[in-house]
Amino acid sequence: MKTRITELLGIRYPIFLSGMSWISVPMMVAAVSNAGGLGILATGPMDPEETRKAIREIRSLTDKPFGCNATLLMPGAMANAKVLLQEQVPVINFALGKGDWLVREAHKYGGKVFATVVNARHARRAQDYGADGVIATGNEAAAHGEAVTTMVLVPSLADVLDIPVVAAGGIADGRGLAAALALGAEGVAMGTRFMTTRESPLHRNYKALSIQMGVTDTLYSKRFDGIWCRVLKTEAAEKALKRRIDLLAAFVNSRDVARQMKMPYGKLLIGILASGWGNAMKMANMANGFKAFQLATEEGDLNRGLLPVGQATGLIHDEPTVAELVERIVAEARQAREGLAARLD
């Protein structure tokens, strides 16, 4: 295949693995890059040393381009992002913050930078400070999409940007890839679909649920981690919808986060409280969400876990290997192209 994304990054297929915490680990990243796509490492749950180790592990598993994400809103993201620059990772994908300095530094060694965006304002700003592309997250996506859906967001961004758009949200097969390209995207990012593959470390309890559940089986709310977030509709998620924020749990969970990031907890807590009540509540929500996501992903906990998934979970019916999946998607997209050609004559 040949799109602006395959050309820009030197990859075979314009298919990204979204950087999903506890899922987009080195083995998954390498599997997607080796299959011809672009794996993106999730650095959210890691401290700088773990991030460095993970990047080196990816490099031991593949000689293909890969990416790493940087969720700038999260505590510790800055320190991790600096490691990405030191290690000169080929692609950096930042979200929830301003990545102008990342663009500046990455361009020095020839790295490419993608901004994850949900609207034209953020996308234009990223283009203005030199980002190489955007990942446009539609409402149907796992976790943090906003109101605008892929069907509308992608063409609206393609209309106003010069840099290429990668579509995220609602894509699980070759029909979705073909549709995204028709809408003006130059590639796709998939999270939910890659989550249920042989190589994915997602706990088998949730792989089984992802295969069983339908397109209506997600919930979308600010109650899960403080910002608009889509998760699998389990009993635990329905309970979380009704619950008010549990500050005691947030206290315990934020200590977990600090420990995971190897940050001094006192400093973290003071920093958060000093940033104002609104921000502290946001961080409390995030800490609880973070813990619930980890319990689902790693431990398969059906009572306290929450799994971010997109509506595309309803389009998933099997657990192929990453390589099988990528080849199948490309074949299906070509089939969709033939169907389209015949029908549009």
Next chain:
Amino acid sequence: MKTRITELLGIRYPIFLSGMSWISVPMMVAAVSNAGGLGILATGPMDPEETRKAIREIRSLTDKPFGCNATLLMPGAMANAKVLLQEQVPVINFALGKGDWLVREAHKYGGKVFATVVNARHARRAQDYGADGVIATGNEAAAHGEAVTTMVLVPSLADVLDIPVVAAGGIADGRGLAAALALGAEGVAMGTRFMTTRESPLHRNYKALSIQMGVTDTLYSKRFDGIWCRVLKTEAAEKALKRRIDLLAAFVNSRDVARQMKMPYGKLLIGILASGWGNAMKMANMANGFKAFQLATEEGDLNRGLLPVGQATGLIHDEPTVAELVERIVAEARQAREGLAARLD
């Protein structure tokens, strides 16, 4: 073009005009059918005699196939639907109710029946009792979509149905048409895009707003007419979001509805109250929504009016004639096909 929809209905392009109250009037219906698509008359605001007159007017303006809708939840819908059968309209598009009897009666004279659906359960049921196709309404659509977006709803329905799927929601140009076909649809229905055409009777105040506003400028809530409904984000709509239901207004507005339908009001009111408090509140909400939609559409009232629009309103930048628009969409879809062909090689 040639899809299962063009073959089934004997039309040139698989492009439907959605049946929008006060907009999909005979002249608009005929314009879309004459341009090669399928116009669908909105019967919601009419009594049986007006419906009959409108159908005859369409027949005086075009010899092409056309459709009429029947929103079965609305008071008076049954009486109107019987007129559609008597007049043997080529296509009946029903929504918000069970249309098995419509299918049975329409098939007697060779009419085709499409069910508007938002999920697989309704779609399968419609297929089981003989509907000829479904119109799948995604979350991004004007008015009454549910949570699942076009990108996901269309392939999920195409996977489980034998009858063809028409995609509605998020489509305003040829990229959208090509994408919908790639996803497995056999055609598209457009409301928001057709609303802003030369022939459309939408008040110029709202045509101007539709052209100006962006993809994020819609609101989606149950507050507008009692069920999930997407409208243009105006000050009036933001106020409506915060307001509790106004029962006095509902009383006045429901009298308007009754007058418009030429239904005896006392009987209507008793029927509604007898159906229980929940249903009465739903009807009260609907009466208020109905009035606000009419004020926007016909009178251009920016203070009290509400205009149902889809997110695709942000993709609209001009006011072409219906014929120009249809030809442009087909040309753009063919262009998207060429782009896709080159990129998927």
